Amino acid sequence: MKVFSIYGYTQSGKTTIAETMIAELAKRRYSVGSIKEIHFEEFNIDTPGSNTDRHRNAGASPVTARGHDETDVMYPVKLSLPDILKHYSNEYVVCEGVTDYNLPKIIAASSVEDLEKRWEQGIFAVSGRVAEILGDEYRGVPVINVLEEPARLADLVVEKVFDLLPDVNEKCCNQCGYGCRGLTDKILAGEATRNDCIQKTSSVKLFINGKEIGMVPFVEEILRNACTGVVSTLEGYSENSSIEIKID
Known part of the structure; x- marks a missing residue:
């Protein structure tokens, strides 16, 4: 899954860029999802006193409202981006206003x-809007007016955006030598590839409070052996099974 974000101040053209990129990518036959960050603190899709609000107040989480043409799944917390993306299976996800992930x-x-x-x-x-007053580049980065050259910006998205990287603390994993955000810069500059991340093909994932914790292969193998060693003695286990363990 390839995920990128469009961010900036209000009235800077974010939504126009997002809308145009969604349309351009869809035109190219990619499946496209989107995530819109809403900064209004009082935002709440649920109406106080509604049936779904009553469900939530009674302790349900998540709460799903299903209508004839729409299904809304509501959580009473702000989910991390990886948790949100569990609901997506698109080739591209266009985020608007998301800045808290790599x-x-x-x-x-x-x-x-x-x-x-x-x-x-x-x-x-x-x-x-700033693209109307700048030249072709700014700080070495291409400047593209999305209203005049939507296909060119979409070309750049297809060229530059790669499969989602982790966003873990460098103290947990720095095997690539750059850190997760540093590796993103290196990939965009053509000085590294997505394959430089050791978690590119990992089948062992560790999440704490929804945040993925980076692990070197040696630690992954310890976790794998410990879990399979215990689970393999239980009825229902078979070789090459997919195992999920959740600890609250």
Whole structure:
């Protein structure tokens, strides 16, 4: 799954970029999902006193509302991006306003001042209103006016965005030598590949409170052997089974 984010200040053109990229990728026959970060603190899709609100207040989690043309699954917490993506099986997921995870990013801005204030790691394109006043590049990154060249920006997305990387602390895993966010920059610059991450084919995953914990192969093997050693003695186990253990 390839996931990228479009971020920037309000009224900078984020939604226009997201909408256009979704349409362009879908036109190319990719399956596309989206995630919209809403920064309004009082946002709540549920209506106080509604049936689903009563279910939630009674202790249900998640709560699902299913209508004729829509299904909404509601959790009473802010989920991490990996937890949200468990509900997706798309080739691309376009995020708008998501900045708390290690993703390749398109930055949208209305001015150069805004660009400087919000500049960070992982940016592979500049767009939004500021593209009307800049040249072809900014800080070595392509500047593309999405209204004039939507296909060119989509080409860049297809070229640059790679399968989702982890976002773990360097103290837990730094086997690539760059750290997760540093590796993102290196891949975007063409100086590394997605295969430089040791977790590219790992079949052992550890999550604590929804956050993936990076592990070197040696630690993965310890966990694998410990779990399979115990579980293999139980009825229902067979060789090459998929095993899931959850501890609360």
